[in-house]
Amino acid sequence: MPSRRPDAPAHGLAAPFDPAARPAPLERIAPGGVLDRWAAADRSAHAPQIVAVPDATGQTWAGAALVTARPQTAYVKIVDAVGDVPAAVEAVVAHARDRGLAQVKWEGWTVGAADAAALGFAPMGAPRGQAQDAVRPRTGYVRWLGSDGAAEPPYYRQSTNFTCGAVVALIAQVQAGQVPRASLDRPAELALWRGATNFPACEPVGLGVAVRRTWPSSPVTVFLDVDRPVLLDSYSGDEREWRAVLQRASRADAAQAGVPLDPRRLSLPGIRSAIARGDRVLLLVSLEAMQGFDVPHWVLCHGAVPGALVIEDPWTNDATGDTWVDAHLLPVSDSALDAMSSMEQDRYRGAVGIGTPEGSEPPRRP
Structure with a gap:
């Protein structure tokens, strides 16, 4: 994972994400498989945003992250970070702090435990009883902001709509x-x-x-x-x-x-x-x-x-x-x-x- 450039702005740029009108700087740094996953679900109800960090020229992006969150909650989730990942993640954390959020989460599609830990994220226990498939990540990470967080119970997804x-x-x-x-x-x-x-x-x-x-x-x-x-x-x-x-x-x-x-x-x-x-x-x-x-x-x-x-x-x-x-x-x-x-x-x-x-x-x- 590349290290963050000293001159990269911590807060970066934030803008709504429209999968039908992807910015050219994003196309340059994001692998096609990642962009396909971002467009595979209708994330509009979760206020999808791109948080991007400009490169040294200011003409394009060094790194970017897709972030979403459930409405009326106190967290933000990184779906993926691409390009200069540390800079993009730092920008997401800065945005979350500015909004007074309690935590940042990170789905483990393209990041491993060691790289997540290097950026201050702890692994969350894998869910029990859940089929692994293309729409549910196997791993996830959390970084609490301003507190030590909470004790972690196991996660289990209900197997019916009524249980x-x-x-x-x-x-x-x-x-x-x-x-x-x-x-x-x-x-x-x-x-x-x-x-x-x-x-x-x-x-x-x-x-x-x-x-x-x-x-x-x-x-x-x-x-x-x-x-x-x-x-x-x-x-x-x-x-x-x-x-x-x-x-x-x-x-x-x-x-x-x-x-x-x-x-x-x-x-x-x-x-x-x-x-x-x-x-x-x-x-x-x-x-x-x-x-x-x-x-x-x-x-x-x-x-x-x-x-x-x-x-x-x-x-x-x-x-x-x-x-x-x-x-x-x-x-x-x-x-x-x-x-x-x-x-x-x-x-x-x-x-x-x-x-x-x-x-x-x-x-x-x-």
Whole structure:
């Protein structure tokens, strides 16, 4: 990897990326295979930009990087850097610092661990249970800005469109040491979903009960600030009613299992406090802000950095170039997460808090 020239400007130039109108200086330094990958997905929803560093003449580019990010998040992702890679990456980091972001990530298409480490990036653990293919990188790297980051749980992408609640509960318990990493797989995902589902979604009370029944030593609290069935807005008539019956049964199950239902709204400072004492919080959000469609979805809140909470999102959108590198160790500002987790018309919040079993050590950052 070439070293950065002393006269290369740290901030470089930033401009929107249009794969149909690629700048001539980019064509000169980027391999054709890289440009083909950049154009293979419709990245427009993730604000794709080229961050480029001019060469000594100022007439062309020495290096450039394609960067993207999910909307309403506190990171930026390097898809690839080409040409003078160190200069391009330094320019991306400078832009991220200027914007007050919590981290920069880097997909491992064209960079290895040693070169990434030389530029301040640490490897992220490879995802479990994910088929390797042309749209999902095998490796990824992260550089935290202004903090030491958060302890890293394993990443696992849900294998269906409806098992997000089960997956984030499993990830939380792996991080807590209650489940071996090797058992984070599809049979475990579907088994926990089967015990928690309201067909096909997992509502907060049913999910909390399933977690408690699966791991009786783990303290569980359900936070739900409405006294009605939830996640039923898309149903009507009998389809809505029988699911409501199941949710009322979940409340009876919670009482029998000793799972507290806290009717107060769980605040973002409350989530930070829970994380600080070693708890994990399964949080119900809408995907509208990050993915563009208003679908209820479970994420895991497991870390906190200045200005943002760190989540695991078990779902990614291949069509937009969204990969596990985006969804893993994902920082979201408190205000953005507050908005994402205000659900349906009455803006309730649903969450499941999982405490550390007595005698266990809370997860620590390596």
